[in-house]
Amino acid sequence: MEDFLYFFTFQDPSIVFVVIGIILLGVGSAYVGTYSFLDKKALLGDAISHAILPGICLGFMLAGEKNPLFIVSGAFISGALATFLSSWLNKNTRLSEDAIIASILSIFFGFGIVLLTIIQKSGNPEMAGLNQFIFGNAIAIQESDLYIYGGLAVFIILCLTIFQKEFSLLVFNPDYGRAIGFPMGMIRVIFNILMILSVVIGIQAIGVVLMAALLITPGAAARFWTDRLGVLVILAGVFSAVSGVLGTYISFVIPQMPTGPWVVVFLSILALISFLFAPKKGVLSRYISRRIYLKKTHRDHLLKLLYKGIEADKSGLPIEEIYEAFPFQKKQSEQSIKNLAKDNFITQNQSFIELSISGKSEAKRIVRLHRLWELYLNEYMNIAPDHVHDTAEKLEHILTPEMEELLESRLNFPKLDPHQENIPRDHDEL
Amino acid sequence: MITQVKSPILEIHDLTVSYDQSPVLWNVDLSLPSGKLIGILGPNGAGKSTLIKAIMGLVDPSGGYVKLFDKTLEEVRSRISYVPQRESVDWNFPASVLDVVMMGTYGKLGLFKRPGKKEKELSMESLEKVGMHGFANRQISELSGGQQQRVFIARSLAQNADLYLMDEPFAGVDMATETAIFELLQEMTAAGKTVIVVHHDIYSAVNYFDWFIMLNLHLVASGPKETVMTEDLLRKTYGGKLNLLTKVSDLIRQKEFNPLKN
Numbered sequence: 001m002e003d004f005l006y007f008f009t010f011q012d013p014s015i016v017f018v019v020i021g022i023i024l025l026g027v028g029s030a031y032v033g034t035y036s037f038l039d040k041k042a043l044l045g046d047a048i049s050h051a052i053l054p055g056i057c058l059g060f061m062l063a064g065e066k067n068p069l070f071i072v073s074g075a076f077i078s079g080a081l082a083t084f085l086s087s088w089l090n091k092n093t094r095l096s097e098d099a100i101i102a103s104i105l106s107i108f109f110g111f112g113i114v115l116l117t118i119i120q121k122s123g124n125p126e127m128a129g130l131n132q133f134i135f136g137n138a139i140a141i142q143e144s145d146l147y148i149y150g151g152l153a154v155f156i157i158l159c160l161t162i163f164q165k166e167f168s169l170l171v172f173n174p175d176y177g178r179a180i181g182f183p184m185g186m187i188r189v190i191f192n193i194l195m196i197l198s199v200v201i202g203i204q205a206i207g208v209v210l211m212a213a214l215l216i217t218p219g220a221a222a223r224f225w226t227d228r229l230g231v232l233v234i235l236a237g238v239f240s241a242v243s244g245v246l247g248t249y250i251s252f253v254i255p256q257m258p259t260g261p262w263v264v265v266f267l268s269i270l271a272l273i274s275f276l277f278a279p280k281k282g283v284l285s286r287y288i289s290r291r292i293y294l295k296k297t298h299r300d301h302l303l304k305l306l307y308k309g310i311e312a313d314k315s316g317l318p319i320e321e322i323y324e325a326f327p328f329q330k331k332q333s334e335q336s337i338k339n340l341a342k343d344n345f346i347t348q349n350q351s352f353i354e355l356s357i358s359g360k361s362e363a364k365r366i367v368r369l370h371r372l373w374e375l376y377l378n379e380y381m382n383i384a385p386d387h388v389h390d391t392a393e394k395l396e397h398i399l400t401p402e403m404e405e406l407l408e409s410r411l412n413f414p415k416l417d418p419h420q421e422n423i424p425r426d427h428d429e430l
Numbered sequence: 431m432i433t434q435v436k437s438p439i440l441e442i443h444d445l446t447v448s449y450d451q452s453p454v455l456w457n458v459d460l461s462l463p464s465g466k467l468i469g470i471l472g473p474n475g476a477g478k479s480t481l482i483k484a485i486m487g488l489v490d491p492s493g494g495y496v497k498l499f500d501k502t503l504e505e506v507r508s509r510i511s512y513v514p515q516r517e518s519v520d521w522n523f524p525a526s527v528l529d530v531v532m533m534g535t536y537g538k539l540g541l542f543k544r545p546g547k548k549e550k551e552l553s554m555e556s557l558e559k560v561g562m563h564g565f566a567n568r569q570i571s572e573l574s575g576g577q578q579q580r581v582f583i584a585r586s587l588a589q590n591a592d593l594y595l596m597d598e599p600f601a602g603v604d605m606a607t608e609t610a611i612f613e614l615l616q617e618m619t620a621a622g623k624t625v626i627v628v629h630h631d632i633y634s635a636v637n638y639f640d641w642f643i644m645l646n647l648h649l650v651a652s653g654p655k656e657t658v659m660t661e662d663l664l665r666k667t668y669g670g671k672l673n674l675l676t677k678v679s680d681l682i683r684q685k686e687f688n689p690l691k692n
């Protein structure tokens with residue numbers, strides 16, 4: 001608790017630097033990553049983040065110390081080389097894109113590990129910090145690092161904001177962009193540069209192995225909540241910043257703990273929450289709407305049963321007969337009867353159930369949709385009368401009044417369905 | 431049966447286009463008059479989209495050239511508007527109808543600048559022309575296929591061009607909308623614009639177009655409706671792929687280089 005207060009009251013200026021750094025970095029990479037996710041190029045980020053390791057090592061070897069300028073430049077150059085190589089191979093060979101990306105990723109990363117081992121063997125005392133670039137350590141961010149990493153993050157955010165319409169065009173419809181004369185090739189290059197930069201700035205805090213997660217996961221999680229690009233980008237940034245700060249806090253409390261994996265843990269929790277609980281697209285909400293739908297179908301079927309009773313000259317049905325009509329669904333039937341009574345669609349006299357006036361009208365509507373659809377399938381699609389029942393049984397619950405109108409006029413207000421049963425209209429006497 | 435015209439708005443000279451070496455368009459050579467509603471007919475895979483893409487400079491020809499308004503494409507790009515095939519984009523992209531239509535104004539707007547009030551008004555007008563103004567703030571993923579198609583047409587109208595190239599703008603559009611949009615296109619050609627449309631339905635095509643291009647890997651016909659709408663030419667266009675051409679295509683694909691490339 002003491003740690004918690006100390007960290008989150010930001011009394012310590014070095015913590016302030018770290019937190020500002022991680023927020024900028026998180027927002028920047030989530031912003032780029034969201035576009036990359038929408039562009040279905042999630043793998044490219046992974047390849048780049050692995051591919052910058054040799055550059056980091058070479059930068060370190062040249063400088064002889066952990067100089068951020070050398071390391072960032074080295075990382076950028078090897079990331080750019082990997083990106084360039086993969087698009088060149090894509091254009092000039094028939095290898096598939098995922099094969100190219102997988103090879104580039106492993107070749108560059110393998111080479112990076114070799115260099116890292118050489119540096120370790122050399123016994124350079126500065127070496128200690130270099131391991132951190134694999135899994136990241138946000139706490140080690142210093143003021144001088146912040147200017148470089150934070151500055152680059154701000155640059156990325158600005159660029160994306162200025163080029164928003166160009167990047168949207170690049171993702172949504174690049175051919176159209178070329179047709180109106182925009183230099184789409186150049187815009188792709190700029191986007192790739194931003195992508196590489198966003199990976200590069202994450203190496204200190206998150207590490208090369210997990211940086212791809214910080215690019216893609218925030219956008220993917222935020223996509224569950226919204227269909228608007230502006231909201232999507234902001235939400236992704238918030239997810240990313242929150243996870244970044246929490247991951248950093250863990251590194252602060254447990255000093256040997258790398259930041260990257262914890263940031264990814266928190267991001268994954270947010271992604272899981274989104275996946276489960278987001279309205280409309282979340283699993284839970286889809287489950288609930290399915291339950292509601294099933295309830296409605298049961299209710300509709302019960303109304304139809306009562307209606308068919310009337311067609312067979314029974315003014316209503318005993319409740320036992322209704323239970324029997326839906327075997328093993330007694331609970332649902334009880335529930336439907338309760339709901340229908342509440343909506344005044346049925347009246348219950350002891351255990352005898354009858355349709356009310358509005359109930360009759362609703363029942364007629366459902367039967368009408370069912371029979372109209374059967375007739376449509378039969379007449380327009382030449383489907384035999386004994387094959388039309390099943391789809392009609394499903395569609396009767398979802399056909400809209402507009403569709404009903406359309407069916408009526410197409411079929412010219414028919415009287416009988418393919419089974420020679422009456423198609424009931426609201427004004428028909430019962 | 432190829433009718434050439436004087437001072438054409440579009441001239442295609444001996445154009446050959448290949449994908450990965452296999453040619454899909456052979457020596458297309460035609461010229462088109464301005465102010466006409468022009469239909470491109472041909473079976474699936476005939477190279478209709480490829481022809482339009484070659485005109486728009488989206489695929490590089492392996493031979494021949496295209497001239498528009500007697501100039502190169504670069505010089506007259508702002509006067510040309512392109513409607514890609516609906517399936518060529520991912521409609522799950524998070525954007526509103528208005529966002530997409532506004533892309534039609536980007537060409538004149540140029541890089542960096544953001545669309546403002548003027549662009550918004552222009553886009554709303556275009557949406558109104560295709561009867562979609564009520565949907566301006568809808569997400570494009572929520573639209574039906576026919577509505578998405580109309581959004582694409584509105585986007586191209588917002589470009590305010592002189593020559594329109596539309597790739598299957600009527601695929602998945604219902605009859606009433608098709609009629610309404612054809613009337614709109616006819617108004618545009620009456621006002622001097624030229625509209626070239628890839629169309630899949632010969633029967634409705636006959637009613638609307640003034641001029642036809644018939645394509646099946648090579649150019650079968652190009653000319654006014656009266657001269658090219660013959661059973662013989664239609665049979666040549668739709669009567670199966672040309673066996674010889676596809677065989678040669680296969681032959682070329684197996685080579686290490688493209689012998690047609692200049």
Ligand SMILES: Nc1ncnc2c1ncn2[C@@H]1O[C@H](COP(=O)(O)OP(=O)(O)O)[C@@H](O)[C@H]1O
Binds near residue numbers: 449473476479480
């Ligand atoms: N990007 C591409 N790469 C390789 N082949 C392609 C590509 N696009 C189209 N093709 C092939 O070129 C031929 C013509 O395609 P297209 O112009 O789309 O025909 P259409 O629009 O008339 O249906 C088809 O056989 C198609 O498979």
Ligand SMILES: [Mg+2]
Binds near residue numbers: 515597
């Ligand atoms: Mg096509």
